[in-house]
Amino acid sequence: MGAMLSVQDLVVNYGSIRAIKGISFEVNQGEIVTLIGANGAGKTTTLHAISGLVKTKSGSVSFCDHDLLSTEPHKILGLGMAHVPEGRRVFSRMTVMENLQMGAYIRNDASGISEDYDMVFERLPRLKERRKQAAGTLSGGEQQMLAIGRALMGRPKMLLLDEPSMGLSPLLVGEIFKIISDVNESGVTVLLVEQNAKKALEIADRAYVLETGKIVMSGDTLELADNEEVRKAYLGG
Amino acid sequence: MNRKKVTVYGVILVLILAIYAVVTGLTDAGVLNSYYSGILIMVCINIILATSLNLSTGFLGQLILGHAGFMSVGAYAAALFTLRAGLPDSIDFLVALLVGGLTAALFGLLIGIPALRLKGDYLAIITLGFGEIIRVIIINLDFTGGARGLRGIPKETNFSWVYLLAVLTVAIIFAFIHTRHGRAVISIREDEIAAEASGVNTTYYKLLAFIMSAFFAGIAGGLYAHHIGILNPSKFDFNYSVEILVMVVLGGMGSITGSVIAATVLTILPEALRDFSSYRMLAYSVVLICVMLFRPSGLLGQYEISLTRLFGKLSGSKGNKTTKNPASGGEKGA
Numbered sequence: 001m002g003a004m005l006s007v008q009d010l011v012v013n014y015g016s017i018r019a020i021k022g023i024s025f026e027v028n029q030g031e032i033v034t035l036i037g038a039n040g041a042g043k044t045t046t047l048h049a050i051s052g053l054v055k056t057k058s059g060s061v062s063f064c065d066h067d068l069l070s071t072e073p074h075k076i077l078g079l080g081m082a083h084v085p086e087g088r089r090v091f092s093r094m095t096v097m098e099n100l101q102m103g104a105y106i107r108n109d110a111s112g113i114s115e116d117y118d119m120v121f122e123r124l125p126r127l128k129e130r131r132k133q134a135a136g137t138l139s140g141g142e143q144q145m146l147a148i149g150r151a152l153m154g155r156p157k158m159l160l161l162d163e164p165s166m167g168l169s170p171l172l173v174g175e176i177f178k179i180i181s182d183v184n185e186s187g188v189t190v191l192l193v194e195q196n197a198k199k200a201l202e203i204a205d206r207a208y209v210l211e212t213g214k215i216v217m218s219g220d221t222l223e224l225a226d227n228e229e230v231r232k233a234y235l236g237g
Numbered sequence: 238m239n240r241k242k243v244t245v246y247g248v249i250l251v252l253i254l255a256i257y258a259v260v261t262g263l264t265d266a267g268v269l270n271s272y273y274s275g276i277l278i279m280v281c282i283n284i285i286l287a288t289s290l291n292l293s294t295g296f297l298g299q300l301i302l303g304h305a306g307f308m309s310v311g312a313y314a315a316a317l318f319t320l321r322a323g324l325p326d327s328i329d330f331l332v333a334l335l336v337g338g339l340t341a342a343l344f345g346l347l348i349g350i351p352a353l354r355l356k357g358d359y360l361a362i363i364t365l366g367f368g369e370i371i372r373v374i375i376i377n378l379d380f381t382g383g384a385r386g387l388r389g390i391p392k393e394t395n396f397s398w399v400y401l402l403a404v405l406t407v408a409i410i411f412a413f414i415h416t417r418h419g420r421a422v423i424s425i426r427e428d429e430i431a432a433e434a435s436g437v438n439t440t441y442y443k444l445l446a447f448i449m450s451a452f453f454a455g456i457a458g459g460l461y462a463h464h465i466g467i468l469n470p471s472k473f474d475f476n477y478s479v480e481i482l483v484m485v486v487l488g489g490m491g492s493i494t495g496s497v498i499a500a501t502v503l504t505i506l507p508e509a510l511r512d513f514s515s516y517r518m519l520a521y522s523v524v525l526i527c528v529m530l531f532r533p534s535g536l537l538g539q540y541e542i543s544l545t546r547l548f549g550k551l552s553g554s555k556g557n558k559t560t561k562n563p564a565s566g567g568e569k570g571a
Contacts, residue, residue: 051434053430053433072438073433073434074433074436074437074438074439075436076434077434077435077436078436082434083434084434085430085431085434089428089430089431090427090428090431091423091424091427091428091431091432092427092428093427093491093539094420094423094424094427098420101420102420102421102424102432102435102437103435105417105420105421105424105435105436105437106435106436147431150431150435151434154435154436
């Protein structure tokens, strides 16, 4: 079997500005792959292009042998790919429980859904305590957990995570990354976009380094973490 | 459905029938003259307008400034239908209302497809433009009676019909909001990208809510046309759209009971203030400003007055009479 997600020569323009200048990468089943890079490198744009939230200029994206670029965004979750967007984006005036229900929006297997509530609450016990609370009143870390929990409710094969560590304290970042590893061990493939390269390289199997719309380096995380340039640019020396 | 819910729905039904019985009883006894019953009919029409606008503005979260435009489309379509079609009297009125609603819904579809690509201020401006265009077109067409208006529409609207349709509108919108579809609509208001990522077809649901909203506005227009008997295009101007929007904002965006209360109060208030003649609109504005200052998210915010919750409180705190404030207070449930 080929790669689960395969991106080939992807180009994205914002008006006349070329944001993604032809990148190719792959994610195999069971892996955690991370895209790291500085602000404005095009990490979020890449994810948005994969999940159909921005129009692409050229290139191809295939997921489990489906052409994603010709799939409407709301149908992508049905194919097994869940996107946890940047900045958490929970439904803030809905309760935690209602947010999770929205995560299971495309499903109608009532018993499976209720099993998955238990699964999410077991994995993210803090959400269980706050089940009836409006999502907007949760702390940043809890909102990030909720966003991940909501994505898991769609029973995805693959999770796209956009900067899950954004705006969180180091302690919480650790907790969130632990959750991501656990989720991956339970069989969900992960594509992780991060500015926090150090943490991302710790949990990922492979990494791609993105710089102003191009992939400048790729490889095993262990190799990359030893690489002189990566250390200088992203790991603080 | 559990027994508690059945009780609550039963009580609501009894309340609805009781209000109806009281009003018709008072009218028959001659206590309510035609002036008062005219106001009550306008209350019901405005309730339909406010709750339907609340669907697209409060629940879907899209600011619409042309609701009176949809109402005028419905009003003219329904009125022209009764004047021209010549159906037997018994079904004439109902079919006309349906025609009004459907025509308005069709306009909702036509305008919604291009307009709903935009958001916030831009969408508001487009809908505002639509409302004005409709009015100008009506003034310049012959078969609508032009600026002179449309006369001789049979006055078939009575309290029973508007009351029934207002109750139906509120019930349908309330039921819709509490389905999976309703939750999809609310999720778009909360965060469109996250809704899309959760598998919600956002284009479809935006259009659906917008069309439903236009449909009920059209029904309200049909009722209005057959209540007044004369249609004058200047009635459906920007000010009327804003008036409906004020009801929604004052009642609380996303609260159906709030819209019902605000529509009732804001229809009755200008009439009740008639004694103060020239200070009337001043007082009206002061009320609006005060409500917005002290309750910026509207009287009820997002909350609904819920009998279920009220019952829960009553049985939970027996003997504590002070909490037993009847729901009519407006602030209850917040």
